[in-house]
Amino acid sequence: MDLYSILLQRFILPAIAHFTDVKIWHEYKRMMRVERWSLDELKQYQFIKLKKILNHAYETVPFYKKRFHEIGLIPNDIRNDEDIIAIPPTTKEDIMLNFPEGITAQGMDRTQWKYVASSGTTRQIMGIHDFRKANINWAAGLRAHKLAGNHTIGKKWMEIPPHMCTNICGIDDSGNGEKLFSKKMASLLLNWNYKDLGQHFYQYFYRQRQNIYRRITLPSFGSEGTNIPEKDILAYIDSIRKYRPHTLEGLPLYLYTFAKYLIKKSLPPPKVGVIKPFGGSMTSIMKETIGKAFDCEVNDTYGCSEMGFIACDCEKHEGLHFFMDLYHVEICRDGKPVAPGELGKLYITDLENVAMPWIKYDVGDVGRYFLEDHGCGRKSIRLQVEGRVEDTLSNSRGELFTSDQIFDFFHGFKEVDNFQLIEKSKGNFDLLCVPNNGADINKEGIVQEFKNFYSTDVLVKLYPVKTIKAEDGGKFRFVKSKSFGKI
C-alpha cells in the first residue's frame, strides 16, 4: 500500500467520519464485520430489516400502500421469508409511472435527497437516494472492491465504461459546483455552522471523488461497434500499460477484445492488479481469456445505479456473495421461487433506501443462487447473474438459454470473432457473425451446431458482418430475445 492510500485510510476517512455526518468509514467497517457472520445470523438480520422496510414502505409510500391493499395484506402478514412471494414485483414501469411523489416516502425531510439514474437513454430508470443511502452505497463500493480484488481507496483505478455518464445518464455529478474555498465556506466558518460546513465539505469531496480515488476514465469504443481498428486497441492497451492501475474496470466486451488481441499478438500483459467487468455480464469464456491475457485476477461485482453494489466475488469464483445486510433477493420463474442452482428472474428489495423504497424490484436480470458453504470464509448466499431477462431465450420445450451461455457457445467457434443472435419471432433467428481475421464462415456447420445446442428445430439465417453495433447507451446486446416472457 502506498503512502497516499495509507493517509486516506488511516487518517483522512476516519477524520471525516469523526468531524462530519459522513459515516462512510464507519459503515464500511460495520459491513466488513457483517461479512464474518453465519448464514443464520445474516438471515435473521436481513429479515428484521426486511420487515422494517416493508412497514416503512406501507406506511409512507402511496404506491406500496395501494399495492398491499390490492393483495389484501399488510406488512405484518409477512412472517417469514416465504411470505414475501405474495407481494407482486415492482416493475420499472411501476417506478416511472409513479415517480417521484407516488413512489417515495411522504413526510420526510427531502433536503438531502438526490436523484440517481440508471445508464442508458431508452430504458433509463430514475431513483432517489437520501444522504444515508448515498453513504451506504459509497461504503458498499469500498467493501465490494476490497473483497473482490483487494482494492483499497487510493490505489490506482482505471475504468472504460460504455459511455460517458454526463452525456447519457443525464446526472451531472462531475467536477462542477461550488469551490471548496468559497464565500459560502467563509460564511459557514465565521458563523461556525458545523453541520452545513460538514455538508459543504462532503459535497465538494463527492464531486472530487474521481481524483480522490485516483481513477481515470477512458472513452468508450463509440460507434465502431465491437470490432474497432487495431490502432485503437493498441492505444487502449498502451494507456493501461502506462497507468498501471491496480483495478481495471470496463465493459466486458472491451476487456475481452483487448485480451484476445494480447493473446493473438503474443504481447506481454500490462501490469494490472485486478480486472473487473463494468456495465455488463462477464461470461466464463471472457473471464478465462481475460485472466490468461492479463495474467491477473478477474473478479466480478454486481449492482445497479438505482440501488448500488449488491454482491461481489470471492477467491473461489463460484458466484458472487450477496450483501444480505443491505438487500433481499428472490429468484423466481413464473412467479414462483426457484430451487438453488436454477435459473430465474431476480427480484431485489433494498433494505436501506428509506427515501424511495424498492420492494421486490424487477431489476431485469436473470441468475441463480447457491446456499452451500463453499469454504471461502464468507457465509452469505451466492448469486450467479447471467445476463438480462430480455436477452434470454426460451425454446419450444421451455428450456432457458441465457445470453452468457449463448455468447460462450458462439465464441467457441474459431472462425467467429463476434456475433449477434436476433430472435425475429419464436424460433426464427437472424445470426450476424463477424469472421475472425477474415476467416471463411462455415454457415451450415454453425447453424447446425446451434440447432443441436438449442435442442429444438429452429430457423436460422446467418449473415457475415463487419462489426456488431452497440445499443443506444453504448452497451452491447449479443442476444435479442422474443421469447423471454416465459421466465
Place this chain on the structure above:
Amino acid sequence: MDTSKIREDFPFLKRLIKNKPILYFDNAATTQKPRQVIHTISNYYENYCANIHRGVHTLSQESSELYEEARRKVARFINADEREIIFVRNTTEAINLVSHSLKGEGKILTTVMEHHSNLLPWGRERKVEYVDIDNEGRIDIDDLRSKMDGSTLLVAVGHVSNVLGLINPIPMIIEETKKRGALCLIDGAQSVPHMKLDVKELGCDFLVFSGHKMLGPSGIGVLYIKEDLYERMEPYLLGGSTIKEVHIDRYIPEDPPLCYEAGTPNIEGAIALGSAIDYLENIQMENVLAHDKALMELALERMGKIKNLEIYGSKDGKERLSVISFNVNGMGCHAVAKVLSLRENIMIRSGFHCAQPLHDKLGIGPSARVSFYIYNTQEEIEIMTELLSKLAQFI
C-alpha cells in the same frame, strides 16, 4: 383559429398510450401530419405514381404537373418566383448546396448559436468567423459589424434559434450585410413554419427550410435563391434532370432550378409539402403565429414560476417564438424527458439539439426542450408544467 377543429385533422391525437392521449411538444424537431397531407401522399401512390419531366405518358405528365404545382405553392408562400425555388431533402442539404455551389472567395460569417447544419457545411471549404451572442443568446450586432468587412462573402444566420427560440433581428442583419455588399442566407427552419415570410420584403439572398417541420413529410426541403444569383452559382450534383443535352464530350445544363435537382426527386414529398402549405394558408399564418406565441408565453410564464427550473435565453416573450429550452437542477435532461413521456405521454426533446457550440457558449450541458405548434393547447401546457413543477420542486 379553431384549435379543436384543427386537432380533428391530426390522427396521432387519437392514439392512446396506456389509455392516455399524447401531448406532443417536440415540434421543433418535426411536426405531426394532418390527414390532408397523409391523403396527398397515398393519393399520389394510388393514382399518379410516375417519374417526372421525362415521360410523355399521362401519368408522368400528371405527376410532373403536381410536382411543379407544389413548387408554385412554395413560391407563393414566401412571395418568390417559382424559378427561385429548388427542392432539396432538407435545410441541411440546402445549406450544403449553397456552400458548394456559390462561386467566389471570401469569408462566411455565422453565429455561435446556429444549428450544426448552419456551421459545419461552411467550415469545410471556406474561412468562417463566428459572431458572438450575449448571455441570453441575443446576437451581438456590434460584433457582427466589426467582423463584417470587404472580404465577407456571405452572412448565414438562423431566423429563430432552435434552442432558445429567440427571434433574431433579421431585417437589421440583412441591412448590415447589404451595406457591405455581402450576401445573406437565412435559416428559416424554425421560422417559416410559424410566421408569414416575404423574401422580397426581407431582401435575403437565400432562404432555407424543411417540409417536415411545417406539417409536410420528411425528406423534402426548400432552397430559395434570389434569381439573379444563379449567375454566381454552379450546379452541385450532375446527372439526370440537370441537363438539356449530353454528348460524350460536352453537355448543356438545364435552366435553374432544374439543374440543381439531380436525379429523381422526392416527388410525393414535394406534392405533400404543397398540401401542407395549403393547410397552413387555410388557417392563415398570422393565426399560426398568434397561437404559437400565446402558447409559448403561457409556458414561459408557468415555467418561470417553477423553482429549480432554469430557462435559457431571454425571458421576454416578445423576443421568442415557440421554443423553450430548460433544465431541472439536479436532474438530467434525459431523465426529465423520460419521466414526462412515461407518466403523461408528454413528448419533449433532450440533448444538445444539434447546437452544441451554443450550449458550450452558455456554459451548460445538454438541455430539455419544449416546442409548440398549431394542435397544442393551453390545457396541454398546464398538464406539462404541473408535472414539471412536481419534478423540479420535489427535492
